[in-house]
Amino acid sequence: xxxxxxxxxxxxxxxxxxxxxxxxxxxxxxxxxxxxxxxxxxxxxxxxxxxxxxxxxxxxxxxxxxxxxxxxxxxxxxxxxxxxxxxxxxxxxxxxxxxxxxxxxxxxxxxxxxxxxxxxxxxxxxxxxxxxxxxxxxxxxxxxxxxxxxxxxxxxxxxxxxxxxxxxxxxxxxxxxxxxxxxxxxxxxxxxxxxxxxxxxxxxxxxxxxxxxxxxxxxxxxxxxxxxxxxxxxxxxxxxxxxxxxxxxxxxxxxxxxxxxxxxxxxxxxxxxxxxxxxxxxxxxxxxxxxxxxxxxxxxxxxxxxxxxxxxxxxxxxxxxxxxxxxxxxxxxxxxxxxxxxxxxxxxxxxxxxxxxxxxxxxxxxxxxxxxxxxxxxxxxxxxxxxxxxxxxxxxxxxxxxxxxxxxxxxxxxxxxxxxxxxxxxxxxxxxxxxxxxxxxxxxxxxxxxxxxxxxxxxxxxxxxxxxxxxxxxxxxxxxxxxxxx
Amino acid sequence: xxxxxxxxxxxxxxxxxxxxxxxxxxxxxxxxxxxxxxxxxxxxxxxxxxxxxxxxxxxxxxxxxxxxxxxxxxxxxxxxxxxxxxxxxxxxx
Numbered sequence: 001x002x003x004x005x006x007x008x009x010x011x012x013x014x015x016x017x018x019x020x021x022x023x024x025x026x027x028x029x030x031x032x033x034x035x036x037x038x039x040x041x042x043x044x045x046x047x048x049x050x051x052x053x054x055x056x057x058x059x060x061x062x063x064x065x066x067x068x069x070x071x072x073x074x075x076x077x078x079x080x081x082x083x084x085x086x087x088x089x090x091x092x093x094x095x096x097x098x099x100x101x102x103x104x105x106x107x108x109x110x111x112x113x114x115x116x117x118x119x120x121x122x123x124x125x126x127x128x129x130x131x132x133x134x135x136x137x138x139x140x141x142x143x144x145x146x147x148x149x150x151x152x153x154x155x156x157x158x159x160x161x162x163x164x165x166x167x168x169x170x171x172x173x174x175x176x177x178x179x180x181x182x183x184x185x186x187x188x189x190x191x192x193x194x195x196x197x198x199x200x201x202x203x204x205x206x207x208x209x210x211x212x213x214x215x216x217x218x219x220x221x222x223x224x225x226x227x228x229x230x231x232x233x234x235x236x237x238x239x240x241x242x243x244x245x246x247x248x249x250x251x252x253x254x255x256x257x258x259x260x261x262x263x264x265x266x267x268x269x270x271x272x273x274x275x276x277x278x279x280x281x282x283x284x285x286x287x288x289x290x291x292x293x294x295x296x297x298x299x300x301x302x303x304x305x306x307x308x309x310x311x312x313x314x315x316x317x318x319x320x321x322x323x324x325x326x327x328x329x330x331x332x333x334x335x336x337x338x339x340x341x342x343x344x345x346x347x348x349x350x351x352x353x354x355x356x357x358x359x360x361x362x363x364x365x366x367x368x369x370x371x372x373x374x375x376x377x378x379x380x381x382x383x384x385x386x387x388x389x390x391x392x393x394x395x396x397x398x399x400x401x402x403x404x405x406x407x408x409x410x411x412x413x414x415x416x417x418x419x420x421x422x423x424x425x426x427x428x429x430x431x432x433x434x435x436x437x438x439x440x441x442x443x444x445x446x447x448x449x450x451x452x453x454x455x456x457x458x459x460x461x462x463x464x465x466x467x468x469x470x471x472x473x474x475x476x477x478x479x480x481x482x483x484x485x486x
Numbered sequence: 487x488x489x490x491x492x493x494x495x496x497x498x499x500x501x502x503x504x505x506x507x508x509x510x511x512x513x514x515x516x517x518x519x520x521x522x523x524x525x526x527x528x529x530x531x532x533x534x535x536x537x538x539x540x541x542x543x544x545x546x547x548x549x550x551x552x553x554x555x556x557x558x559x560x561x562x563x564x565x566x567x568x569x570x571x572x573x574x575x576x577x578x579x
């Protein structure tokens with residue numbers, strides 16, 4: 001098997017046994033990036049120099065006879081909205097084209113301490129606003145299974161980099177499905193942890209009550225390992241949840257006999273592509289054959305999730321993105337006559353179409369005369385959506401559904417109609433509104449394109465998701481397929 | 487349907503300088519999205535408390551102590567224009 005399609009746990013064994021050095025491993029992935037990147041455009045910045053330096057440090061530790069931590073020497077790519085000190089961080093926006101962070105995000109400090117090798121910063125929809133990575137201010141990313149198609153978004157670059165063997169692991173951020181949906185469309189594992197489980201310090205904010213960082217991996221074992229590293233309380237993030245650290249690998253290799261699985265009927269009916277539904281129905285049979293008890297569930301307020309999400313997320317974004325004014329960093333229009341003119345010109349030149357649209361929508365929803373009718377109404381409806389999940393989890397251990405209503409769509413197919421693009425997030429956004437964890441795990445193929453199954457759980461029940469996803473992965477029988485990239 | 491005047495008002499609040507074409511496009515698209523959002527009126531939310539965030543956290547306190555902070559030079563390193571230790575901007579009044 002090609003080195004670049006191996007899992008982190010397989011590569012760890014090779015590093016620990018001295019079959020390969022961390023530098024050789026890093027070099028293999030840098031070479032892979034060179035050979036496929038012109039077709040995929042998954043990266044905004046490749047951090048070759050830093051990666052090789054970090055790999056050399058791991059080799060020194062091996063040579064000194066130190067015991068190798070599980071992910072030491074393993075390459076990881078980061079979505080370009082996570083600050084790495086000294087490395088350009090753009091959010092795929094022209095307004096941050098030259099921004100070099102003076103500090104690193106907490107997750108970056110954590111993966112560095114774990115000895116992981118940062119191989120680059122990945123492409124995304126500008127400020128994480130989008131479902132296809134077509135809204136990048138620099139370049140669209142292609143899906144490795146069919147380069148005429150989108151990889152999903154907004155963490156499209158991270159999903160592609162893992163799917164195409166340009167890295168072993170990646171981090172993304174998920175505000176309405178931005179990890180799970182591209183993971184589904186690219187055939188990799190992607191998890192959005194519970195809100196507050198992973199520090200957001202140093203993650204460029206989009207919608208602060210919804211944003212959460214999470215892993216992309218080739219399999220569930222790798223996902224659990226990376227989750228172990230990035231989770232935990234951080235005093236630098238006031239919305240970081242206090243509590244003891246969990247070892248998620250303890251949930252691998254455990255059975256799911258008697259597990260109560262609910263299938264929300266609202267996520268299996270109208271609007272779900274028949275090919276996708278067939279794959280998920282087959283996946284449910286696999287869960288059933290493993291001893292899980294499968295029943296229909298209901299989330300009656302599901303249809304309200306899209307307007308609720310697009311009012312709350314844009315309102316929060318309009319406030320968060322007020323900081324891009326050309327004063328302290330980022331793009332500044334040099335022609336402006338006075339300061340307000342400078343704000344307006346810098347922002348108009350720096351932001352792309354979708355970002356401006358969302359700032360406008362959010363500003364409208366928060367403006368005098370409309371606050372109660374739109375924003376406050378959405379916050380109240382959010383409570384009803386959350387209560388739907390609370391009730392469902394009284395009966396069920398996990399809920400299962402398609403991660404995305406369809407497979408990867410063609411580039412340009414949904415760019416003219418923002419509402420159509422928003423509707424493709426129906427199965428993922430409620431999870432962010434309720435703040436619960438969700439994982440997308442490859443479930444099979446439809447028309448040659450990957451289909452992901454989403455498993456949702458109670459707050460802080462990531463372990464349960466790992467348990468179900470790992471049991472499923474071991475029995476699903478569709479593994480070992482990789483994009484041919486001809 | 488949002489009027490051009492309404493779009494211009496929101497653009498000003500957003501500190502965005504839009505072309506006439508953009509104003510028409512956003513006016514049209516925002517109207518459609520807001521029309522779609524009208525479905526929320528079906529919900530009786532009279533007794534429902536709003537959810538601003540999901541964590542059962544109230545205020546988070548810490549000791550008021552001097553800690554490590556960003557050195558001045560690092561804080562200024564991305565300044566588009568500076569004058570000594572000040573961020574320089576165009577005329578304000």
